[in-house]
Amino acid sequence: MRILILLFLLQVCLAPGMAQPRQQRTYCNPMDISYRYNFEQLNEKISYRSGADPVIINHKKEYYLFVTIQGGWWHSKDLINWNYIVPDKWPMEDMCAPAALSVRDTLYLFQSTFEQRPIFYSTEPEKGKLKFLNRWLPRLPKDIGPWDPALFHDDDTDKWYMYWGSSNVYPIFGAELDKSRNLTYAGNNPAEAYKAMFWLDPYKHGWERFGPNHSDPFKPFTEGAWMTKHNGTYYLQYGAPGTEYNVYGNGTYVGKSPLGPWEYAPYNPVAYKPGGFATGCGHGNTFQDNFGNYWNTGTSWIGYNWGMERRIVMNPAGFDKDGQMYANTRFGDYPHFLPTKPLQNRDELFTGWMLLNYKKTVVASSTLAVAPTDTVNAERVADENPRTFWVAGKNRPGETLTTDLGAVRDIRAVQVDYIDYKQTIFDSDSTVYTQFKILTSTDGKTFDVVADLTKEPKKDHACAYVEIPARADGKPVRARYVRYEHVYVAGPTLAINAFRVFGNGSGKVPATPVMTATRQKDQRNADLTWTNAATDVVPGRSGDPATGYNIRWGIAPDKLYQTYQFWSDQPNKFELRALNVGVPYYFAIEAFNENGVSGLSNVVGVK
Structure with missing residues (x-):
């Protein structure tokens, strides 16, 4: 009888529709916690969630x-x-x-x-x-x-x-x-x-x-x-x-x-x-x-x-x-x-899941009409800038954002970051929580739900991170189109500053770029340049175009602990102003795209 009771309770706990916490093995910055609305700027009538x-x-x-x-x-x-x-x-x-x-x-x-x-x-x-x-x-x-x-x-x-x-x-x-x-x-x-x-x-x-x-x-x-x-x-x-x-x-x-x-x-x-x-x-x-x-x-x-x-x-x-x-x-x-x-290795926690929709096409179900000085279009959720965003025509269930990855990819995770646009909330209470669904499609017509926050305990997610469960065969979900379908956020507006899709393409990683580094007379600064592998192939090397680069540097060739990330549509030269006087430095660069990361370039030393 005791076993039967335990089995019954297990069935009740796992019944469809019952709120269950997500089982995840990964995380993504910014941290996914229930950031609170606070009173810091109450007198100025500015409402926002924050954490510091x-x-x-x-x-x-x-x-x-x-x-x-x-x-x-x-x-x-x-x-x-x-x-x-x-x-x-x-x-x-x-x-x-x-x-x-x-x-x-x-x-x-x-x-x-x-x-x-x-x-x-x-x-x-x-x-x-x-x-x-x-x-x-x-x-x-x-x-x-x-x-x-x-x-x-x-x-x-x-x-x-x-x-x-x-x-x-x-x-x-x-x-x-x-x-x-x-x-x-x-x-x-x-x-x-x-x-x-x-x-x-x-x-x-x-x-x-x-x-x-x-x-x-x-x-x-x-x-x-x-x-x-x-x-x-x-x-x-x-x-x-x-x-x-x-x-x-x-x-x-x-x-x-x-x-x-x-x-x-x-x-x-x-x-x-x-x-x-x-x-x-x-x-x-x-x-x-x-x-x-x-x-x-x-x-x-x-x-x-x-x-x-x-x-x-x-x-x-x-x-x-x-x-x-x-x-x-x-x-x-x-x-x-x-x-x-x-x-055992400082990089072993990185999943290798790459950002798949940087500046890709994003279509919204509606967009709020605002003054000409404000830009709140759907494309803003894919520009990797937390200070630009999309605002829905109304904060209501069913509003959607759909991003086209350009080709079918392995989908591993999604991050949805909200921003407080003309909010009126100054205290987090039981009405402040976040619910949405993530859907995927290979053809843009038939969509399947792959994540559903309505089945979880109600919690606010200013920086919601959702690991997409693998298919029944253990392989990742494959999709070209990924959709955010809105259910609920508190307040008068629905505003999202990032809809980030992570996974992997099936092409080649970029060729390893080439860089130069020159220390300025002011030793706190160095001028860096690198080959642009977004549109042209590095001589003698092959690979698909890069979508971005990591400049890596440190005080010894085997201590390149610092990283500055750039995108391929940014200039391929930069004045780095973060160095210490009297300290020799060493620089290298790697390129990345939706398929993965190139090898690290030769290390360049500067005095």
Whole structure:
């Protein structure tokens, strides 16, 4: 009888129409979480979802994600499926750029502040349970903070520290905390408990310059401190030069003591993604998954409704044999596998699923009539620019976007990114969720449903990522046409800034391009050029036309950890302004198309 009951319950749980979570083995940046509408720009009547300043903590083999002004946090067991949690108590205001830390069976949480605020702790964060560790961390002198804090526990010495800073005037600060006094500042005088760790130096560090591609003379910002200890060395990380542009990255200083002295890492930045769809990856943290693999989180820039409109990314990270810290952003906004074991190769998580519809034909069921200065056509969802988008004539079920891939391809995954166009929502409640269907066709006439979010628990997906299940024979779905069919989003408008289809064609990868690199007199800059394999064949080499390129560089021929992605319809020359004075560099290039990635070119060195 017991077996019959279990079988009955299993049939009920798997019955058609019952909401079931998706089973996925891959993820795609920006992260697919239920970003919250918030009040940052309420007085200006600007409504938008946003997420910034992420911290992911591995706590008792499960993961917790804390993000600026979200009213709570997210909990996951696999780094793919994230459930939103509302705490049972909260500080006097929502948390901005929170610090979080797991030590043994306890999770600690602290908010950015210039005032007196408490440190919380929890032994049941999955239930939203918070308790006061201390009631008031003493006030520091005016304008010092701690804003953008990070907590650190040194397992080897059982000592505690805090780091912080968010300014283009002040440095990153650090202080020891006294656990015997509930993590208040060590010593008797809080005004003397902290000291400067380091300042930005944009005159020597090109990537620390402000503006798009480091082109603005405005004084840059340092923020988002984080500490990682690896093999006895301390890596004090920081974000720079500003969240509003494509070049927002993470750097590190290295030392043998938690409070310095510090040495600037010549390979900085450690996390950097200025090209592609999800640009920017600064102000995050570094954590290890359950297999010991390192990850680096960060903030990706949207910037349409407001300069600080952002999303969250996470990238595989690590330390090489020489102790050099890195984050791998190569194809960082393409699908990646989640690891199931310790990684042996820094690129092994990349699925090899390529973007199939860059600037391909897209047809919409309707388009909103707007002023001549606004462009909201369907083609905008395929241009890889998060600040351009399509707006439907009405936010109603049945609206569609259909992209023509030009030929039948293997379809592996789809990403649908929404943008808040003239929204009126200022708080995420039970009415804020996302539902749609994905359909495919080989002839543009008969379509089959391959994904249906109406069969899942209701959840908001500002950056919805859907892995397309394989056919019954285990092979990928084959299609030329891929359709988004709308069901529901909250608010008056339906606006989508990216409809991205991933998979593989059946042709040849591009020929390996050829590049040159010349260091300028200002050593922070280098002039790069490369052959354009989009329309012409590289002499002596064969392959299908390229749709894009990855410029890869680093401080040694076997340390090409940095990547800048370009498309073939962009100029094939570029002034790179992210280098460090006095550091030799090495460059190489690879081309890619819908079929895959070329071999890496010869490495070019510059002094």
